[in-house]
Amino acid sequence: MRRIIRVSLALFGFCLLNIALAASERIHVGWNAGAFRLAEEPLFETKGLQKTGTVELILELSPEGTVKQVKTSNGLPELCSVAIESAKNWRFVRAPNLPETIRVYVYFTLRDGSGAPTIPAPPPPPFGQALGSVEIEGVSSEVQQQLLKAVGLEAGSMVTSESLRKAAIEAHKIDPHLVVKMTLDRDGRPKIVIFPR
DSSP, X not given: OOOEEEEXXXXXXXXXXXXXXXXXXXXEEEEEBTBOOBSXXXXXEOTTXXXXXXXXXXXXXXXXXXXXXXXXXXXXXXXXXXXXXXXXXXXXXXXXXXXXXXXEEEEEEEBOTTSOBXXXXXXXXXXXXXXXXXXXXXXXXXXXXXXXXXXXXXXXXXXXXXXXXXXXHHHHHHOTTEEEEEEEOTTXXXXXXXXXX
């Protein structure tokens, strides 16, 4: 008999972190897709699973929010197969800012006898949130203006993994020594910081 576990929602900071617990299993499964929500709770098959780690999924979505294609960019093969099989059946809530491609992180950790995870899941990335600010340090004002125009992000823009990747590519075209980093400002909003190495 297959053992399926359901995922329950928990609020984690400003993003949704979703936690899956099975009473008789030692594996704790969590997932994060930033601010993008699923229409139904996902199912993960973890029977016999002993591995822990993080899987990064790249999901191609239809305009209706269904998953058209699933790829992984990292993760152990056993964990990837569990995450991929689950993600094939996901449907995201339609929203005006729902992108065509999103990254989702699925965390597999162990629980101790008390039910608490022995290894905490990493904090969720702030994808799907409105950008609070863009800060550029250590370059001339002329280069700052070039960067602001090239990266295409400004306060209020929605941050996705694709927009962050594009910003890094454009910054490296101007100067290959520039680092593009996403962090949080004092109000918990995503902030892009660009600075030389």
